[in-house]
Amino acid sequence: MTSNDFGSARGTPRHDLESSSAATVSAGPGPGPAPADLLRRLRARGAADPVTHVERVPARAGVPAPWPSWAPAELRAAFTGRGVAAPWQHQAEAANLAYEGQHVIVATGTASGKSLAYQLPALATVLADPRATVLYLAPTKALAADQLRAVAALELEGVRPACYDGDTPRTEREWIRRHSRFVLTNPDMLHHGILPGHAQWSGFLRRLAYVVIDECHTYRGVFGSHVAHVLRRLRRQCARFGATPVFVLASATSGDPATAAGRLTGLPVTAVTEDASPRGGVTFALWEPPLLPPDTSASSPVPPQATGEHDELHQVRRSALRETADLLADTVAEGVRTLAFVRSRKGAEVVAANARRALDDAVPGLGDRVAAYRGGYLREERRELERALLHGDLLGLASTNALELGVDLVGLDAVLICGYPGTRASLWQQAGRAGRSGQEALAVLVARDDPLDTYLVHHPEAIFGAPVEATVLDPANPYVLAPQLACAAVEAPLTPADLVLFGEGAKEAVDELVAAGALRQRPTGWYWRHRERPEVDLRGEGGAPVAVVESSTGRLLGTVDGGSSHFLLHSGAVYLHQGVSYVVDQLDLADGCALVRAEEPDWSTHARDVTDLSVVSVRSYVDAGPVGMFLGEVDVTSQVVSYQRRRIATGEVIDTRPLDLPTRELRTVAVWFTLSPQSLALAGVQPADVPGALHAAEHAAIGLLPLMATCDRWDIGGISTALHPDTEAPTVFVYDGHPGGAGFAERAYGTAAAWLRATRDAIAECGCDTGCPSCVQSPKCGNGNNPLSKPDAIRVLDVVLTNLPD
Numbered sequence: 001m002t003s004n005d006f007g008s009a010r011g012t013p014r015h016d017l018e019s020s021s022a023a024t025v026s027a028g029p030g031p032g033p034a035p036a037d038l039l040r041r042l043r044a045r046g047a048a049d050p051v052t053h054v055e056r057v058p059a060r061a062g063v064p065a066p067w068p069s070w071a072p073a074e075l076r077a078a079f080t081g082r083g084v085a086a087p088w089q090h091q092a093e094a095a096n097l098a099y100e101g102q103h104v105i106v107a108t109g110t111a112s113g114k115s116l117a118y119q120l121p122a123l124a125t126v127l128a129d130p131r132a133t134v135l136y137l138a139p140t141k142a143l144a145a146d147q148l149r150a151v152a153a154l155e156l157e158g159v160r161p162a163c164y165d166g167d168t169p170r171t172e173r174e175w176i177r178r179h180s181r182f183v184l185t186n187p188d189m190l191h192h193g194i195l196p197g198h199a200q201w202s203g204f205l206r207r208l209a210y211v212v213i214d215e216c217h218t219y220r221g222v223f224g225s226h227v228a229h230v231l232r233r234l235r236r237q238c239a240r241f242g243a244t245p246v247f248v249l250a251s252a253t254s255g256d257p258a259t260a261a262g263r264l265t266g267l268p269v270t271a272v273t274e275d276a277s278p279r280g281g282v283t284f285a286l287w288e289p290p291l292l293p294p295d296t297s298a299s300s301p302v303p304p305q306a307t308g309e310h311d312e313l314h315q316v317r318r319s320a321l322r323e324t325a326d327l328l329a330d331t332v333a334e335g336v337r338t339l340a341f342v343r344s345r346k347g348a349e350v351v352a353a354n355a356r357r358a359l360d361d362a363v364p365g366l367g368d369r370v371a372a373y374r375g376g377y378l379r380e381e382r383r384e385l386e387r388a389l390l391h392g393d394l395l396g397l398a399s400t401n402a403l404e405l406g407v408d409l410v411g412l413d414a415v416l417i418c419g420y421p422g423t424r425a426s427l428w429q430q431a432g433r434a435g436r437s438g439q440e441a442l443a444v445l446v447a448r449d450d451p452l453d454t455y456l457v458h459h460p461e462a463i464f465g466a467p468v469e470a471t472v473l474d475p476a477n478p479y480v481l482a483p484q485l486a487c488a489a490v491e492a493p494l495t496p497a498d499l500v501l502f503g504e505g506a507k508e509a510v511d512e513l514v515a516a517g518a519l520r521q522r523p524t525g526w527y528w529r530h531r532e533r534p535e536v537d538l539r540g541e542g543g544a545p546v547a548v549v550e551s552s553t554g555r556l557l558g559t560v561d562g563g564s565s566h567f568l569l570h571s572g573a574v575y576l577h578q579g580v581s582y583v584v585d586q587l588d589l590a591d592g593c594a595l596v597r598a599e600e601p602d603w604s605t606h607a608r609d610v611t612d613l614s615v616v617s618v619r620s621y622v623d624a625g626p627v628g629m630f631l632g633e634v635d636v637t638s639q640v641v642s643y644q645r646r647r648i649a650t651g652e653v654i655d656t657r658p659l660d661l662p663t664r665e666l667r668t669v670a671v672w673f674t675l676s677p678q679s680l681a682l683a684g685v686q687p688a689d690v691p692g693a694l695h696a697a698e699h700a701a702i703g704l705l706p707l708m709a710t711c712d713r714w715d716i717g718g719i720s721t722a723l724h725p726d727t728e729a730p731t732v733f734v735y736d737g738h739p740g741g742a743g744f745a746e747r748a749y750g751t752a753a754a755w756l757r758a759t760r761d762a763i764a765e766c767g768c769d770t771g772c773p774s775c776v777q778s779p780k781c782g783n784g785n786n787p788l789s790k791p792d793a794i795r796v797l798d799v800v801l802t803n804l805p806d
């Protein structure tokens with residue numbers, strides 16, 4: 001059997017195999033223009049060619065495998081009935097390992113059919129053993145609901161799959177606990193509901209044969225570290241009931257998945273990484289928006305941020321949002337089914353709105369074929385957008401990467417990626433949405449005006465020649481470990497054996513909990529002393545999501561995570577929802593809601609914060625003569641203090657208004673370097689220019705760190721000062737934006753020379769004269785990008801690099 005034969009069974013074999021989502025949407029309209037022709041037309045629009053590199057990603061033929069002999073005929077028939085003629089090689093390999101009892105992770109590309117790899121062994125076992133049960137975990141309720149539809153559609157006797165999450169009616173919960181043998185839930189529900197209620201779940205847990213962890217690459221950073229301990233708590237309860245389930249994990253392509261899965265589960269895990277599913281070739285272009293001419297009013301009716309505070313000081317590139325909106329409008333006008341990934345929810349709304357406007361200007365009504373999609377939408381709204389795409393009413397969609405976890409959209413003709421998504425793993429996952437089987441597709445990375453994106457579009461080897469990153473999580477983070485041990489102690493007293501289960505740092509954390517009066521040691525173990533359970537939020541430091549409510553109607557528009565609420569929903573903020581503009585009247589942090597009213601002012605709002613930092617302890621350092629490089633704990637205090645209003649049409653700053661929001665404290669991990677004042681003077685940095693030099697170096701260093709660590713710019717913060725009281729020297733700090741750290745600063749410290757070398761090159765290679773967002777300006781600067789000195793930043797980094805050992 002060839003892959004073509006296989007493909008002709010249903011026409012869209014890759015989609016059928018990706019049964020993790022019943023809402024899989026395959027491209028409806030006929031094929032658009034060939035990607036190479038399309039790209040030629042897109043890049044010919046302006047005076048200068050914006051494309052810096054074109055990479056051809058070749059097509060791949062699929063490698064099918066026979067059904068495992070242990071798979072019962074009933075199960076094979078059910079899959080065949082759903083269009084799966086046979087598994088691909090990687091699906092069969094992972095399924096066989098899991099069926100033999102090995103913990104396994106299948107880490108392959110988008111739409112490679114990972115769900116069959118766990119459905120096969122799990123469902124075969126449930127059918128063969130009338131008592132066996134399966135627990136399936138997805139990072140979102142939406143994904144669990146999609147997976148439920150996929151399993152239910154197989155119509156297998158006696159499986160009774162059911163979702164058990166916050167939306168499950170009380171009346172159904174007992175039935176599910178007693179009768180369902182395939183329960184789909186999420187880590188939050190496992191943590192808040194199932195584990196604390198383990199007595200009620202004893203029947204289910206006693207018979208647990210498989211734990212499926214879908215999209216497990218999303219469990220990274222602090223959230224991932226929490227989930228790692230929730231899984232240890234699950235293993236502990238299973239062991240108490242005599243069950244030792246097999247763990248099957250599914251992940252996007254990632255570096256060293258076996259190690260990451262081992263850290264997540266605490267078990268030895270075998271990795272299957274060879275993707276044997278077929279896919280079409282992709283033409284991948286790197287796109288750098290042009291620098292705007294000095295007199296912007298002549299060239300573009302709507303230059304972004306081109307006037308106001310920046311115009312006299314700095315040159316500016318056309319914004320990636322506008323460039324992406326134009327590309328989206330152009331591809332939709334060509335009848336090309338296009339998905340644009342935009343990093344922020346606000347950005348996705350802006351791209352959709354601008355593309356709609358451009359299309360309506362060309363052909364009234366055509367704008368209706370473009371929409372925005374993001375995680376904060378309510379379920380009904382998401383489903384409506386999915387339906388519209390399914391029926392071809394929509395051709396263009398602008399989305400945050402929430403889509404990665406919501407509906408499974410594959411087989412698009414073009415994917416636009418507005419700004420580097422932070423990791424090569426995410427980049428490939430997003431680009432993987434393009435390409436129907438046997439057809440060529442186009443992917444375009446549109447560089448944002450920031451140091452990392454600029455560096456990448458000029459160093460394609462850093463994208464196409466480098467392996468994808470490993471998923472970083474740190475279960476030993478004491479800010480995660482202690483609360484998780486407290487939760488575990490409530491579920492059952494902790495024993496010395498449990499300390500082994502919870503791993504490095506567990507004994508110290510227990511000792512601290514005892515000292516704090518939370519645990520009491522008795523001969524039979526450590527006991528929780530309080531009546532109430534500890535309140536632990538897996539999604540961590542951000543706090544509970546804030547509801548966005550329209551005051552006049554009481555309608556819930558959506559939610560914003562707590563960490564972003566100070567920035568996005570402060571009173572006076574302009575908040576976009578589905579292209580409709582709202583103004584926030586009041587942010588009520590106590591009630592977790594923001595009251596808004598529909599209004600379309602001609603300005604946008606930009607929040608500002610101030611930050612203070614003190615060193616708590618030094619963990620490690622390198623003494624390099626006039627330069628010192630440090631890793632340690634710090635306390636960061638920050639507060640959103642004001643916001644700017646800027647005219648949408650011109651970017652002009654109208655005014656800056658104060659805000660009265662509480663400060664937020666953060667004990668975290670930082671990397672920092674110091675330089676002696678003498679070395680700076682020798683390098684030609686005048687004393688008056690030291691603050692601007694350090695500040696510029698800090699911005700660029702933050703911008704380039706994602707090249708080294710699996711974080712994005714918004715996961716980390718920085719502060720620089722010509723004389724810091726704790727270091728008594730000119731200092732640049734870069735810190736993890738998560739309590740207890742998430743491993744990012746540690747990576748930066750470990751790769752300091754390479755990191756700062758890339759930083760220096762990015763600044764030096766930038767074509768601007770005095771600094772721009774592509775090199776030393778930062779979109780999240782609390783000081784309005786002032787002072788900044790680009791040439792002195794290069795001098796500072798040269799001093800560091802000549803002294804620091806590689």
Ligand SMILES: [Zn+2]
Nearest residue numbers: 766768772775
């Ligand atoms: Zn620049």
Ligand SMILES: [Zn+2]
Nearest residue numbers: 778781782783
């Ligand atoms: Zn700054």
